Amino acid sequence: MADVADLAEIEIERVRDVALSRHRQQMLAVTAPTSDRNCVLCGEAIGMDRLRVVPHTLHCIDCAQTRERQEKGRR
Numbered sequence: 001m002a003d004v005a006d007l008a009e010i011e012i013e014r015v016r017d018v019a020l021s022r023h024r025q026q027m028l029a030v031t032a033p034t035s036d037r038n039c040v041l042c043g044e045a046i047g048m049d050r051l052r053v054v055p056h057t058l059h060c061i062d063c064a065q066t067r068e069r070q071e072k073g074r075r
Contacts, residue, residue, distance in 0.1 A: 025040075026040060026058055039058070039059050039063050040059065041059055041067075042060060042062070042063055044060050044062075045060070046059070046060050047061065050064075
């Protein structure tokens with residue numbers, strides 16, 4: 001029978017694996033040809049103007065602005 005510490009370690013590993021998987025998916029999205037890049041939040045195409053300014057972006061301009069407003073609201 002697993003004790004609390006073992007269960008916590010298992011959960012930490014699971015969370016880490018999920019985070020690493022998401023990170024890998026995002027990095028694949030960043031390295032995709034620019035004409036095929038979609039926002040990871042809404043799935044819409046990321047505009048070429050935005051990609052020229054922020055080539056590593058994962059978000060379209062609308063989602064990026066929404067996230068910025070949410071971040072400002074948390075402060």
